[in-house]
Amino acid sequence: MAQQFHIDHVTVAGKNVEAMEKALIQVGIQSQYGGPHSNHATEMALASFPDGSYLELIAIQPKADPAALAAHEWHKFMEADAGPCAWAIRPADFGAEVERLRVSKIDVSDARKNGRKRPDGVQLDWETAQVGPTNGGFFPFLIHDFTPRDNRAFPAGKPSTTEWTGIAKIVIAVKDLDAAIARYRQAYWIDPPQRQEDAEFGAKLAWFRGTPVVLAAPLSAKSWLSARLEQFGEAPCAFILGARKGSHVTVGPKSKWFGHSVSWADAEKLGWHLGFEPR
Numbered sequence: 001m002a003q004q005f006h007i008d009h010v011t012v013a014g015k016n017v018e019a020m021e022k023a024l025i026q027v028g029i030q031s032q033y034g035g036p037h038s039n040h041a042t043e044m045a046l047a048s049f050p051d052g053s054y055l056e057l058i059a060i061q062p063k064a065d066p067a068a069l070a071a072h073e074w075h076k077f078m079e080a081d082a083g084p085c086a087w088a089i090r091p092a093d094f095g096a097e098v099e100r101l102r103v104s105k106i107d108v109s110d111a112r113k114n115g116r117k118r119p120d121g122v123q124l125d126w127e128t129a130q131v132g133p134t135n136g137g138f139f140p141f142l143i144h145d146f147t148p149r150d151n152r153a154f155p156a157g158k159p160s161t162t163e164w165t166g167i168a169k170i171v172i173a174v175k176d177l178d179a180a181i182a183r184y185r186q187a188y189w190i191d192p193p194q195r196q197e198d199a200e201f202g203a204k205l206a207w208f209r210g211t212p213v214v215l216a217a218p219l220s221a222k223s224w225l226s227a228r229l230e231q232f233g234e235a236p237c238a239f240i241l242g243a244r245k246g247s248h249v250t251v252g253p254k255s256k257w258f259g260h261s262v263s264w265a266d267a268e269k270l271g272w273h274l275g276f277e278p279r
Contacts, residue, residue, distance in 0.1 A: 005188075005211050007053045007167045008090040008143050009046070009153075010239050011136065012272060013077035017059035020271075021045050024057070027265040027274065032160050036061050037116045041068040042078070044116070048159045051166030055239070058085075073135040076232060083272025084236035086136025087170050088128070094144035098129055106139070106187045107132060115147075124152045131187075137235035138172060138180070139187060165242035168277045169212045173229050173237040177204050177217035180234070184213065194258050201225075207258050214240075214257070238273035 014020045021031050029047050034056075036043040043061045048054040060069060060078050069075050077085035091097035094111070101108045108131050115125040125146040131139040145152060154160075174180035181193060193206040193215070202223040203216035216237060218225040228237055240262060255262040255275070262275040 004092075005140070005213065006090045006092070007140075007170075007212060008088040009054045009056050010084070010167050010170060010236065011056045011058050011074070011086040011088075012083050012239075013074050013085040014057065014059050014081045014083070014271070015078060017043055017045050017057055020057040020059060023270050026269045028163070029055075030160055031055070031057060032155050033119060034155060035116050035118045038114065039068055039072065040065040041072045041075075046153075046155070047161060048153050048155075049164055049166035049241070050159045050162055051242075052153060053166040054153050055167070055241075077235075080231070081271060082228075082232060083270075084171075084239055085232075087140045087167075087236055088136055088143045089140040090143055090149075094127070094129070094142060097142060101131060101187060104187055104189070108142075111144075118151070118155055120155075122151055122155075123147065126152070134233065134235065137233065138174070138183070140170075163244055164276070165244060165279050167212065167239060168242040168279070169207075169214050169240035169275075170236050171214045171216050171238035171240065171273070172234065173225055173232075174215050174217050174234050175229055177206055177215060180215045180217070181206055184208065184215070196258060198255055198257065200253060201255060205257065209258075238275060240275035240277050242279040243276035244279060 031045045031047040034044045034046050041064045042058050045057045046054045074085045098108050109129050111127040111129050113127050117123050127144050129142040135141050190208050193208045195206050197204050202219050202225050206215040252264045252266040260277055262277050265274040
């Protein structure tokens, strides 16, 4: 049976969480400050959606411990204000999914505990497991909560916005499209993807129907996507939200991906690629 991709959250990285929140407001999305992580390196804010997924803004804590920051798997993304850096899924059975991936010859780390305290004092604790060579880059990392998940996803007790349904697609920059497709099919037992090209986005695309996964390989060695791969390796390069009819967003260019319209936020204002797909 193929893996079901229950998106827990996607992560956008930058230097300063307040600046990231302000940029997100400019394209019509309100976020909430979530507090510092217990790693002495990072803090976060989030925009949560009705389907339970959320968009995490992760940034460098004021007076962060330099060694802790340097050891963080996403420090290059944060220091470069790189935007999309990772995503996570929430399997129904954390341990069983770890074993399933290992049976599929995919490397999975042992579980690692983490947590943070919300600004209102509520403690959150969870565990994660890295899948593949990077944490949430090419493959999603796995997450399982010890404390109630709603406390993590909905700090105000409800979604922070209802204009968007949730995270619809994760666009992952890859160097070799055929090789990336083969690795995903090995890991998740999924059917061959649909393919197309988007000259404006600058990529050859592959989408696994029924999943949120879109793989994107550069059309040109001199494109923004090639430069991003050179700097950060294979990792998310864009996220797409499911948009309700009439959602208010500052829209830039539009694309047609696999028969679906995608409206893009103004990347100059936001600083990274965020799309909206009508639902």
